[in-house]
Amino acid sequence: MYTSLASSTQFQTTTLENLSSDSPANEISSPSRIAELAQEILGHLGNASQEIATLNDETRFLSINARIEAARAGGRIGAAFGVVAQAIQDLSGKTTTVARTLSERTGAALSELARISTCLGTKMQGEKLTSIADHIIDVIDRNLYERTCDCRWWAADESLVNAFGQSSQQGFTHASRRLGVILDSYTVYIDLVLCDLSGQVVAHGRPAQFCSQGMICRQSPWFRRAIETRDATEFAFESVHHSHLVSNRKVLVYAGVVREDGQLNGKPLGVLGALFDWESLGQKLVEDLPLDHDEMQRTRCLLIDQNDMILADSRRQSVGEPLNLLAGREFLSRSRGFQEFQIDGERTLLAFSTSRGFETYATGWKCVIMHRLDDLV
Template sequence: MTTNSVTDLVGALTADLRVTASTNLEAIQLVAKRMKLLALNALIEATRAGEKGAGFGVVAQEVRSVSGEVEQLAAELGAGLSAGVDELTRSVTDIVEEARATRCIDLALNAVEIIDRNLYERTCDVRWWATDAAVVECALAPSEASRNHASHRLGVILSAYTVYLDLWLCSLDGKVIANGRPDRFDVVGLDVSLEPWFACAKPLASGDDFAVANVAQVAALNGSQSATYVASVREGGETNGKAIGFLAIHFDWEPQARTIVEGVRLAPAERAHSRVMLLDANNRILASSGMRVSLGETYPLRAGSLSHGHYVDERGCLIAFHLTPGYETYEGLGWRGVIEQLGP
């Protein structure tokens, strides 16, 4: 049962309760009025009877008093019942809203977990492919023959892994030696030494390590958004061999991330007024459902030091968020999944 159906059910039940209570209270009030009328008539008759009706007058007065008490009790019961029903409605509404918020937090976690699981696989790919014999040979002695062989091997990898834009083999000083899609991207000889991902890769201590920079638009890849992961290429393909180059793999970010944010399991009625986002550690929007965003746009998330939580903003929108917990040996980059939802 959805939160909407629970709210509707509670609304119907409380409405029925109000109708039933109102009907019963009206019946009690009607009895009180009849008792008052009888008491009034009895007092009139007692007055006409004079001394003989004195005792009857006392009884009539008592009936009148009791009818007043019944009327007062009915009024208090009505007010108390109304307050109780209102409090019940408020309590159930609070429970429903808390359940909605908790569900949105779980969905936000699910979104960031899926992307981290995906990116963990990228860290495995880059470290594995950096040990390929053709890649190692080309990094060590970049002749035309070794470049062609390495390019062919990288192309074979790309034909099986469709989530990548390109794979670049780079020298230690930051020049692209070979790439997997030379027919699409003419990058051999390109100087990437000033790229953030290359700067992150230079200090890598072994073949077990990898580097990654923030998602960025890469001009040499026709302006596509890329999450670039880098591992060092080492002599003999050995983990502790001497560094002889770097392998950079460019994950095709936008379509993969969009699939994740669009695939969050929102009910059809929710989807129309919900937005699913992935934010980096600086609250930069990396992906958003329902709309395309530039990588420079930031979101005014008020998470503070909380790893997860929710709040309602000044527009009345529920904002639910969850920090990445990482996946396996991938600690994540401090990203968050965020759900923005207007209305129940």
């Protein structure tokens, strides 16, 4: 029993939605919101301190004028007026000192609160992005494990074995129809191609869509690797590439050898290649992240292989190119995690997860998420 990509994608959607929430309660209580409030209070405090200082300056000016008038008046009235003027000036000085002390102490506390809140927000965001990366790479491994089973199972299909036994056009036409029936149920594949041992395509499941009949595949990595397998328990694989067999669409290919009588160690008769639609899995996963619009604007998600070649890019910029990441390269040698780096001159949170495998299969790939932090408080 093999689950389809549709069911796996539904699993992905349901699970990833639980990793984030746009509810007002979460937004209000988030560390970034606390940091924003601390900065807002700090601004209000600074404004209030400035207003107090302005008022004290005016008070001192009035006090000086009062003392001048007291000196002019002379006598007891002038002396009494002078005492009041001095008291006002003293009170103004004390108010200035208290306001300055309050501003310094409260300002320092609020600045520290904002710093802690920002650090906490970054940590929470890093954990969230790492969890997303965990799930994406797990979905990849689970889906592609099924592809390894498919190609080996279908290579033992009676119609394919008999087609080589009959070695007639009628037999290969029947095999093509059988491959078409399989494709109708397994829509994650673009086509299934059957090659003889010379690498020539003798049958395929989508003759109305593609003209691969008669094409030669003997130089294709998936074909060469399949020919080298020792028995029906082994399979061949070629990573993401544009295939001429399906009008240059982007595919992964899993291949198994068709063997005599469908036996485990039967004599090789041909090779079945299953051309998996990479756009429907890899590209969809890196683009459909459970982030709000603002987060998505500051986020780039990549899938990379063991050689750091980019297999999928949420921005569709660098697929097929090596990941050029000087900062964080050593960090990515770990199994998973997150850390802040300067990337292209911007504060960036780098989160990633490495394939842990599923059952007997592991891609060894990584999901890497880069999130710009410049807009955070």
